[in-house]
Structure formats: C-alpha cells, structure tokens
Amino acid sequence: MYSQAFRQLNILVLHGPNLNLLGKREPLIYGSVTLDSINRLLTEEADIIGIRIECLQSNHEGVLIDAIHDSCDKYQGIMINAGAYTHTSIAIRDALSAVKVPTVEVHLSNIYQREPFRHHSYIAAVAIGQISGFGAQSYKLGLHALVDHLRNER
Numbered sequence: 001m002y003s004q005a006f007r008q009l010n011i012l013v014l015h016g017p018n019l020n021l022l023g024k025r026e027p028l029i030y031g032s033v034t035l036d037s038i039n040r041l042l043t044e045e046a047d048i049i050g051i052r053i054e055c056l057q058s059n060h061e062g063v064l065i066d067a068i069h070d071s072c073d074k075y076q077g078i079m080i081n082a083g084a085y086t087h088t089s090i091a092i093r094d095a096l097s098a099v100k101v102p103t104v105e106v107h108l109s110n111i112y113q114r115e116p117f118r119h120h121s122y123i124a125a126v127a128i129g130q131i132s133g134f135g136a137q138s139y140k141l142g143l144h145a146l147v148d149h150l151r152n153e154r
C-alpha cells in the first residue's frame with residue numbers, strides 16, 4: 001500500500017524580479033552570492049534531507065502566477081522570494097491563496113529594517129511563515145522550515 005509518509009516531497013522554489021542579478025546587485029544589501037549558487041546550495045540541501053526541489057526565476061508577475069497555478073498537482077510546498085512583488089502584488093497573493101499549496105516566504109535582507117514601503121508583505125498573510133534578513137541562509141532556513149512543517153503535517 002502506498003504510504004503518504006514515504007511520498008517524496010517536491011518543493012517549488014520561486015525567485016521574483018531582479019533576483020537574477022544577485023551577486024552584482026547592491027551587494028551591501030543582498031551579498032555577493034549569485035542566484036546559481038543559491039540554487040546549488042538548495043539542491044545540495046534537498047539531497048541531504050531527501051526531498052526534490054525545482055527552482056524558477058522570473059521578472060514577470062504572470063509567469064510566477066502561472067507557476068503557482070501549475071504547482072497544485074506537482075508540489076507539496078512552495079518557497080518564494082517574490083522580490084519587490086512582495087510589496088505590490090495582490091495577484092501573487094491571490095494565486096497562493098487559491099492553490100493552497102503550503103508556502104514559506106523568504107527574503108535575503110531584513111525588509112523591516114529598510115524603507116517603509118518594504119515593511120508590508122501581501123504574501124505574509126497567506127504564508128505559513130516568513131524568514132527575512134539572513135542573506136542566502138534565509139533560503140536554507142526557509143527550506144527546512146517548510147519541510148519540517150510538511151513532514152509534521154503527515
């Protein structure tokens with residue numbers, strides 16, 4: 001009999017606008033690590049904890065929304081750094097709310113120590129939780145938090 005407990009967890013990692021520029025972009029704020037290095041770090045971590053991840057970066061809101069819609073049957077969880085869409089996109093929030101795939105929100109920088117317009121996240125209210133301010137480590141912490149949540153749910 002196929003057991004839920006042993007089903008492989010598949011996690012979708014979504015990176016929003018401008019995160020393709022990591023490494024070159026405002027390194028004092030975002031660090032010198034590239035997006036490829038973050039994805040590699042996450043893939044290594046995924047192997048260690050026995051899950052699968054798929055990473056997608058887009059500068060386009062609609063592409064991120066399509067990926068969220070398509071995540072329903074393929075992924076048990078989503079980790080998202082929506083970049084500036086965090087602070088503007090009711091559409092991404094509505095997509096996450098519609099599909100109900102458990103989601104963790106992450107940010108490299110501590111958005112609450114920055115400009116006031118970054119203090120509000122449209123995603124936070126539909127996420128399990130948020131990790132912000134630990135640089136590339138935010139993603140690793142976010143992945144562990146999401147996987148722990150999903151494993152404890154079963």
Ligand code: DQA
Binds near residue numbers: 082083084
């Ligand atoms: C960010 C924070 C956002 O305010 C900003 O627009 C980004 C990156 C972060 O990871 O710290 O693009 O999401």
